Structure formats: C-alpha cells, structure tokens
Amino acid sequence: MAVHSGSLPVASVEVFSRPSPVRIRVNEDTWVFIESPGNPDLLSFAVIDGAGVRKNLPEIGEKVRMQFPNLTPAAFASHLLKRSLEQQLRDNPLYSLSTALLQANDLLRAEITQIVGTFDARQIVQKLGTPFASDPRNVRLVLPTCVVTLARLDLTHARLEFAHLGDTGLFEMFYDGDVVRHTRDQMSLFDLQALASVLTLQQSQQIEHFENAVSSPEGREFIIQSGLRLNYVDDFGNTDPQQGCGAMNGLPEMEDYIETGTVELDVSRTVGFFLLSDGLDLLSPLHEDPVQQQQRYRKTGQLIRQFGLRGLYNEMRRMALSDVHLDTYPRTKLQDDATGIYLEFGRVKG
DSSP states (O other): OOOOSSSSOEEEEEEEEEOOSSTTOOOOEEEEEEEOSSOTTEEEEEEEEEEOOSSOOHHHHHHHHHHSTTOOHHHHHHHHHHHHHHHHHHHOTTSOHHHHHHHHHHHHHHHHHHHHSOOOHHHHHHTTOTTGGGOGGGGGGTSOEEEEEEEEEETTTTEEEEEEETTOEEEEEETTSOEEEOSOOTTHHHHHHHHHHHHHHHHHTTOSOHHHHHTSHHHHHHHHHHGGGBTOBOTTSOBOTTTOBOOBSSOGGGGGGOEEEEEEOOTTTEEEEEEEOGGGSOOOOSSOOHHHHHHHHHHHHHHHHHHHHHHHHHHHHHHHHTTTTSSSSOOSSSOOOEEEEEEEEOOOOO
16 A cells, blocks of 8 residues: 555555355445545545345346346446446546435436336336336336445545445444444344344244245245335335435435535544445344444454454354354345455554
C-alpha cells in the first residue's frame, strides 16, 4: 500500500471474497476498491451482495445467462453495480455516493428492460401467474437484485462518507476493542419475522430440524414474502423506510431507502474500518439482545485484528459446520457467499 500524504496514514488493506462452499457455485458477492489517480488521499471502497430471487422467472434467468454466461440474476446485478461504480468514481472521485448508486440503478433498469422487453411491473408479474399477477408489487420477487455499502475515505481530513442499501455493513474498530456499526441492517427485522414464523411452523408440526422447516413449501413461503420488503411500497404506492429495505433492483423507489452518513474520525482512537457482506457475519441466535450483539461485534473485531478477514471467515465456517441442521442459528441456508474489506490505519505520531 502506498504511503499517503494525508493526516491519516493507511497501514494495510485486505480484501477477502469467497463463494459459498457449494459445488458449481457462482459468487454473487463482489467488491470495489479505488485509489484516485488524481488524489491518492481519496479511497473509495464497497462490498456488494447479490440477493437471490425469491421466485424464479425462467424468462429473466435464462435471458440473463444467454447475454451474460455463468451469471445468476443476483450476480448480474452485483457485477453491473461494480462496473458502474468503478467507472463513475474513477472519472470523478468526489462524485456524490448516493447519486452514483442511483445512476447504477437506472442502468440496471435499462438492462432489465432490454433483457425482458419491458420493465412494466404488471406485465412482468403476469408471467408469474396467479396468485402473483393480482399485485404488481410482486415484481420485487423476480428482479435481479443486490445490496451494497459504499464508502469514501478522505485521508487528508480524516473523514469517511457512506451510502448504504440493505444488510451489508460498515463497521469502525477502536483500539479499546469496541466496534461500532455505522450502517443499519435494513433487512434484519423482516428476516427475523420470517425466521420466527418458520420456527413456529417447526414447533407446531413437530418438524425435527429447522433446515427441514425452512425448506418446506410453507417455510419457503415465509421467506418468499419477505422479498416484498425490497424497496417496499404500501397499498397506495408510498414508500416507508420503517417497513422496507433498500436494494438495487431497478425500481425508482430505491431512492427513498438510501442511507447516507459521514464519520469524523478520531485518529487517536480508530484502528480502522471494515465492510462485510452478511455472509461474513458471525452467526447469531434468532433473538439476539443488544449485549450479545455488541459481544459479537467485539469478537469480530478481535478476529480481524489477530487473523485478518480469513480468520473471521474460518470462525464463521466453523460455526456453520457445528450447526448443519440450522437449529442453533436459524437461517435459510448452511452458509452464504462471504466478502469483506478491511482497512487499517497506522498510528498517528504527535
């Protein structure tokens, strides 16, 4: 890593990305890291997580693969966002991060229109048939989709900006071991509701393991319905950030779900920042209280400082393999794609 002239020296940058260890698995995660040629004290970086479609519409999946071989709709969305961000932020490193996401969303909408022949929600859900065709909001279940945390670090002014959609995360780590999450997991409440419904199903039907309940037709329906929270609109077409999760899927409602912020750094306290897709999060129980959550964040920081992102992945992998039936840590699959970026600062003298 080059030595920067800014007041905040960067000691190291680590990038880690691994697909779920499933045979012939496409990594639907990706990442961005840009060091501005014109201003090396500006660093832009992102973690992008492709979101699997809730309902498979062969016309979309097959046409995506025909035009972009080997890509699932989720991987198509995440890689399109990667290319768009790299082009926008290399051309203009001071460009608005939220505007960059909006432009990428416009590009995805244009690509979906070209692939499918339309972006009209009613026409698309008609292809799903009943009962989906009665509500155009069901288009959220089939669109190529990804979520993202995008950040820009100004080393000269010790400042970090971010724009965020979904359940990826931006974390700040301190020398005393504390870890603060600066972005909200916009999907956690709705995931929790869906998983709690599956757990109730498991108990009422006396299904032995959670994995069997969540993969049953009734269990899958709870997970499918949670997809309606992506750039959610109510019966009157109004967005509501308390009821929805931001995602890049071409829908213009995305604009209302972009979370932005600025972090003014105390260089005497901050070790660095890390961005994680949810597949690199340590597993947690279904009902995690704030104390347990903070303990998990601290453990995450300790693992990263001591062993790097690979060490965090190894621990997450160990936890997953110790719970192959998904009973201790209820979730929809054994393990997801895992991607992270860790940027560590050097100690500031003086």
